[in-house]
Amino acid sequence: MIRTSRRLADGREILYFDREPVARNATDPRGLAPVATHSQSRWDALLGEWVVIASHRQTRTFLPPADQCPLCPSRPGRPTEVPESDYQVVVFENRFPSLATNVVRDVPPHAPGDPLAELRPGFGRCEVVCFTSEHDRVFAELGRDRARLVVDVWAERTAELSALDGVAQVYCFENHGEEIGVTLSHPHGQIYAYPFVAPRVEKVLASVRRHREATGGDLFAEIVAAERSGPRVVAGNEHWTAFVPAAARWPYEVQLFPVRKVPDLPALTDEERDAFVDVYLDVLARFARRFDTPMPYIASWNQAPVHEGREDWWLHLQLFSLLRAPGKMKYLAGSESGMGAFITDTNPEDVAEQLRAVVVA
Amino acid sequence: MIRTSRRLADGREILYFDREPVARNATDPRGLAPVATHSQSRWDALLGEWVVIASHRQTRTFLPPADQCPLCPSRPGRPTEVPESDYQVVVFENRFPSLATNVVRDVPPHAPGDPLAELRPGFGRCEVVCFTSEHDRVFAELGRDRARLVVDVWAERTAELSALDGVAQVYCFENHGEEIGVTLSHPHGQIYAYPFVAPRVEKVLASVRRHREATGGDLFAEIVAAERSGPRVVAGNEHWTAFVPAAARWPYEVQLFPVRKVPDLPALTDEERDAFVDVYLDVLARFARRFDTPMPYIASWNQAPVHEGREDWWLHLQLFSLLRAPGKMKYLAGSESGMGAFITDTNPEDVAEQLRAVVVA
Numbered sequence: 138m139i140r141t142s143r144r145l146a147d148g149r150e151i152l153y154f155d156r157e158p159v160a161r162n163a164t165d166p167r168g169l170a171p172v173a174t175h176s177q178s179r180w181d182a183l184l185g186e187w188v189v190i191a192s193h194r195q196t197r198t199f200l201p202p203a204d205q206c207p208l209c210p211s212r213p214g215r216p217t218e219v220p221e222s223d224y225q226v227v228v229f230e231n232r233f234p235s236l237a238t239n240v241v242r243d244v245p246p247h248a249p250g251d252p253l254a255e256l257r258p259g260f261g262r263c264e265v266v267c268f269t270s271e272h273d274r275v276f277a278e279l280g281r282d283r284a285r286l287v288v289d290v291w292a293e294r295t296a297e298l299s300a301l302d303g304v305a306q307v308y309c310f311e312n313h314g315e316e317i318g319v320t321l322s323h324p325h326g327q328i329y330a331y332p333f334v335a336p337r338v339e340k341v342l343a344s345v346r347r348h349r350e351a352t353g354g355d356l357f358a359e360i361v362a363a364e365r366s367g368p369r370v371v372a373g374n375e376h377w378t379a380f381v382p383a384a385a386r387w388p389y390e391v392q393l394f395p396v397r398k399v400p401d402l403p404a405l406t407d408e409e410r411d412a413f414v415d416v417y418l419d420v421l422a423r424f425a426r427r428f429d430t431p432m433p434y435i436a437s438w439n440q441a442p443v444h445e446g447r448e449d450w451w452l453h454l455q456l457f458s459l460l461r462a463p464g465k466m467k468y469l470a471g472s473e474s475g476m477g478a479f480i481t482d483t484n485p486e487d488v489a490e491q492l493r494a495v496v497v498a
Numbered sequence: 499m500i501r502t503s504r505r506l507a508d509g510r511e512i513l514y515f516d517r518e519p520v521a522r523n524a525t526d527p528r529g530l531a532p533v534a535t536h537s538q539s540r541w542d543a544l545l546g547e548w549v550v551i552a553s554h555r556q557t558r559t560f561l562p563p564a565d566q567c568p569l570c571p572s573r574p575g576r577p578t579e580v581p582e583s584d585y586q587v588v589v590f591e592n593r594f595p596s597l598a599t600n601v602v603r604d605v606p607p608h609a610p611g612d613p614l615a616e617l618r619p620g621f622g623r624c625e626v627v628c629f630t631s632e633h634d635r636v637f638a639e640l641g642r643d644r645a646r647l648v649v650d651v652w653a654e655r656t657a658e659l660s661a662l663d664g665v666a667q668v669y670c671f672e673n674h675g676e677e678i679g680v681t682l683s684h685p686h687g688q689i690y691a692y693p694f695v696a697p698r699v700e701k702v703l704a705s706v707r708r709h710r711e712a713t714g715g716d717l718f719a720e721i722v723a724a725e726r727s728g729p730r731v732v733a734g735n736e737h738w739t740a741f742v743p744a745a746a747r748w749p750y751e752v753q754l755f756p757v758r759k760v761p762d763l764p765a766l767t768d769e770e771r772d773a774f775v776d777v778y779l780d781v782l783a784r785f786a787r788r789f790d791t792p793m794p795y796i797a798s799w800n801q802a803p804v805h806e807g808r809e810d811w812w813l814h815l816q817l818f819s820l821l822r823a824p825g826k827m828k829y830l831a832g833s834e835s836g837m838g839a840f841i842t843d844t845n846p847e848d849v850a851e852q853l854r855a856v857v858v859a
Contacts, residue, residue, distance in 0.1 A: 179846075181745035182717060184698070185705040186838070188745040192845040235833075235841045247744075249847060250728025253721060254744030308839075310832035318829025329833060336838035337545070344546040356543060360614060367611025383608075383615030384542035384549040437836030455836060468679025469830060471671035472596075472690060475798030475816060477547070477697035478669075480596045484553040485540075486610060 138289050145218065147171045151229035153221065154290045156282070163211065163220035174237035176259025178332060179248055187333045189259055191235040208323035210270050219267065225283070226290050227267045228328070236261025236329065238301070260303050262330040266290060272323050275431070276311065277421035279324075284414045291328070291438065292402040292410075298330040299401075299443045306331045306338060306442045309402070314433020316466055317459060326436070334442045341439075342446040349449075357451035361394050369489040372419045376412035379420045381489040386479035387457035388467050389432060389488055391420055394453045400441035401452055417454070422497040424458060432458040499650050506579065508532045512590035514582065515651045517643070524572065524581035535598040537620025539693060540609055548694045550620055552596040569684035571631050580628065586644070587651050588628045589689070597622025597690065599662070621664050623691040627651060633684050636792070637672065638782035640685075645775045652689070652799065653763040653771075659691040660762075660804045667692045667699060667803045670763070675794025677827055678820060687797070695803045702800075703807040710810075718812035722755050730850040733780045737773035740781045742850040747840035748818035749828050750793060750849055752781050755814045761802035762813055778815070783858040785819060793819040 141153040141161040147169040153161040176191040207218045219227055230237070240258045248254035268276055268287050279287070291309045298307045311326035312319045334342075348356040361378070364370065369381040371391055379393045393416060395409055405413070425431040435457055441450030459467045461482050472478045502514040502522040508530040514522040537552045568579045580588050591598070601619045609615035629637055629648050640648070652670045659668045672687035673680045695703075709717040722739070725731065730742040732752055740754045754777060756770055766774070786792040796818055802811030820828045822843050833839045 179745035181743070181747070182709070182721060183702050183705055183743075185701065185708070186745075186840070188747050189839070189841040190745075190845055191841055192843055192848065250730065251721070251724040251744040253717070253724065308833070308837055310836055312831040317831055318827070319831075327832065329839075331837075331839060333839075335833075338837065340546060340838070341544050344544055347546070348543070356614070360543060360612070363612040363614065369611065382542070382544075383612040384540035384547075384551075386542070386549050435832050435836055437832055439836075457835075459835075466679070469835075470673040470678055470680075471688065471796050471798055472669070472696075474818075474820075474830075475671055475796055475800075476669055476692075476699065477701070478550070478690075478692060478694075479547070480550040480552055482553055484551055487553065 138286065138293070140293065143220070145169065145220070145229065147232070149230040149232065151219070151227065153224055154226040154228070154286060154293070156225060156286060161221055163222070165216065165220045167216050172232060174234055174240045174259065176235055176237065176240055177244055178257045178259055180253070180255035182253040186336045189235050191259065206272055206321065206323050208265070208267050208321055208325055209272050218265075219270075224267070224270050226269075226286050228264050228290060228294060231263040231265055231327070234263035235259065236263050236332065238262055257332065260332045262298060262301070262304070262328075264294065264328040266294075266309075266326045266328060268324045268326065274324050275425070276313070276324060276436075277418065277425045277431075279418075281411075281414050281418065284418060285410060288402070288405075288410045288413060292405065294328050295401055295440060296403045298328065301330060303332055304330040304443060305334050307401075307440060308335065309438040309440075311434075311436040313436070314431075316433040317435065334445065338439065338442060342449055345446075345449045357449075358398065361396075361451065364394075365396075368486055371423065371489055371492045372416050374412050374416055376409045377416040379416050381485045381492070383485060385483070385485045385488065386481055387459060388461035388481060388483045389424065389427070389492075390455070390457040391492070392453050392455050393417060393420065394451065398451050400447045400450045402438065402440060404452070419497055420456060420492070423492045423495040424456070426495050426497065427491065428460070428463045430463070432460045434458045499647065499654070501654065504581070506530065506581070506590065508593070510591040510593065512580065512588065514585055515587040515589070515647060515654070517586060517647060522582055524583070526577065526581045528577050533593060535595055535601045535620065537596055537598065537601055538605055539618045539620055541614070541616040543614040547697045550596050552620065567633055567682065567684050569626070569628050569682055569686055570633050579626075580631075585628070585631050587630075587647050589625050589651060589655060592624040592626055592688070595624035596620065597624050597693065599623055618693065621693045623659060623662070623665070623689075625655065625689040627655075627670075627687045627689060629685045629687065635685050636786070637674070637685060637797075638779060638786045638792075640779075642772075642775050642779065645779060646771060649763070649766075649771045649774060653766065655689050656762055656801060657764045659689070662691060664693055665691040665804055666695050668762075668801060669696065670799040670801075672795075672797040674797070675792075677794040678796065695806065699800065699803060703810055706807075706810045718810075719759065722757075722812065725755075726757075729847055732784065732850055732853045733777050735773050735777055737770045738777040740777050742846045742853070744846060746844070746846045746849065747842055748820060749822035749842060749844045750785065750788070750795075750853075751816070751818040752853070753814050753816050754778060754781065755812065759812050761808045761811045763799065763801060765813070780858060781817060781853070784853045784856040785817070787856050787858065788852060789821070789824045791824070793821045795819045
């Protein structure tokens, strides 16, 4: 994998990732002024969680027509976010980031009037990852080679962003489908480098510790062992298992675990990366064909934090859809959004059976 | 308040609440067969949370036309869920409940194949609360007397459901607006009697305990004291304060706290209930008039659990909207749904200022 780092007109970094050497020297002809990022992280003392306040994002680009896609390669007279005329996988800093390394640092110690609401600059980094230059493709149709390149890019970005002073966790994810608010249809994902450990990860780590104290056992290992031979397996191979979790909270949810316990993507071997691609493309195809039209989904990499709990963590990908039936989305209303109590309309064993029954390839 | 308990054709309880004695003896002429509820609570061992699996709910009623509203009073030849020809406030058991007292009790000890995924019957109760017989009214327009009756009903239901063996928490809430998936437009809310303490409440109680151990202080008291005199107050009176929380996670969020520390709705005095109505109707009017069309919202009562942490809790109502701008909903995508890390596009101090600036009567 060849990596070429360049700068966009406003100073943002853009990284080209290619399988073989390609000249990547196009310059960005746009007259973009640098955007100052004024994000803050605020401490929610009641919940014990950081919330990112990014009020400058209200003006971000919203579903542009296909011929104005900012993620397509540039054409003569039509410059985009990617100056080159073609690319394989490209990563660049979001123009409207929630978190940024050059964030305005001068913030008061707490929110006005409330000493408990600690306030920090919204330090971090938000990157866009374009999976292909082809506007109308989707991840499920990338093919093995390109999907593998994306895995390598995720791993490279995780390693580099983890090394930044002040980054506590690196999160690679893909929001897919207009139904869940995706504002650009070009196949892409995102990477967030958070300055805090994400609440979900904090909670899981606490469960792992509690379980070890109570039983001496490894919670992750026990779950993976049980699910690998259980009735909710959807797909798998020597290195990976994809299963519907026993207490799935989303209408369609599959978790992909490597057989070997590793903390994050950089720790995966070549063989494990290839094996992941095989299982993931298979599961994505099942999601795409479960109903007449492809399901929207969120693909969410659960990686170990950078500085804590790394020995306890077990890397996994959580893939889930909010579609509960054709044309019917699950809404997170009072019980979920108010109380955090999830109520789901689908039965995990049935979902596994339905996904297994989808004919792929 | 007069309370009359009756039964619907399939055996579900219906409760009429009236300010003055009214005969409530209409019978339900429908040939409804009892519905067996097969819900389960499943333990998500990784997150340490219960998830309710209610797969029988897929077939529930979805946005019927107004002339077929099941929450309107019955008319000759058009029987609804409410046999009477008129009502003030009425409560009945949901025909498609996520949790029920007569749930099928015979469940295995854990999910198939996974001993860690403990399984329990979906015991509990799901009630529908109709605020008025008038189909086209909204809570913001109920008027003081009717709104006060609703508060008394919430308190009565909280007390009665809390006394049920196996109920751990009573949750009164209103989902308002089609944009958040409300399937019936008639003005109504819901009450869930959970068999577990809701994850949000567990988390807040842990914060309160941690704060007391670290500082000796009362977290709730310190927050209420700071916010009452702070820059994010939207409305208030002698007994209640409505403010935008310092680390608001929703685009429009207001929390209403009583000045006196009480665990739940039944503990409120007459005076405090009247005072709540004044502040709540004021804040709802601000939500309704902030933009050209009324905002969808979730109103979520945070009450103490039934059996634990009652001395630590401070009753409050969380009122929030996912609308971030006219026509633009906030979507919970990768960061929020995947990692639990909230990123918000609005600034809490600005939201408070905007809501204060709304002209209400």
